[in-house]
Amino acid sequence: AKGLPERLIRNRYIIRPSLPPIITNFSLAVIGSWTGAIISERVFNWPGLGTLIYQAIEALDAPVIIGVSVVYAYLLVLTVLFLDVIYSYVDPRIRAMIRGG
Template identity: 55%
Template sequence: KGLSSRTVERRHILRPTLPMIVTSFLLLIIGMWTGQIILEQVFMWPGLGSLLYSAIQASDTAVIVGVVVIFGYLLAGTVFILDFLYGLLDPRIRVGLAGGRS
């Protein structure tokens, strides 16, 4: 009797752990972006990683800064998505104006 196992899994197991799962997933994505630089060099694929590697070898500062800025924007966008998802997934987190209670 009582709650079904599916309801227990969703309400009491999945819901409290979902923010941690989303955080781990997005950290995995960020790790894949940093690993792509090495992966592109190993398999000789054209992309941002090979562009960054060749720019470092040629001391091309403008290209190095551009690639770093692109990776920075990807990281900032990922963190923004993570904050938005936290507001949707965890009812304890409120999205609103800063500065205290209203």
């Protein structure tokens, strides 16, 4: 292809266009593992936020439920922010939108 080195072809035409869906799926998996940890902690009786929220729900402890929900919301926001930063680094179209081009 155009006499370009194989490494350049692989990086420019194969890896770079395929990275955004991979990054998206990875970030969704991270978010899913945080929410799945709630169930794992309860099943295996491990201490953590999952056990705390289950005990708070059973005791109808609204401030703790709200606090844990806020913690999970912050984790979600940080993950999405990290995803956007990585996207702007990987995809030149997004980088151009940020710069106003």
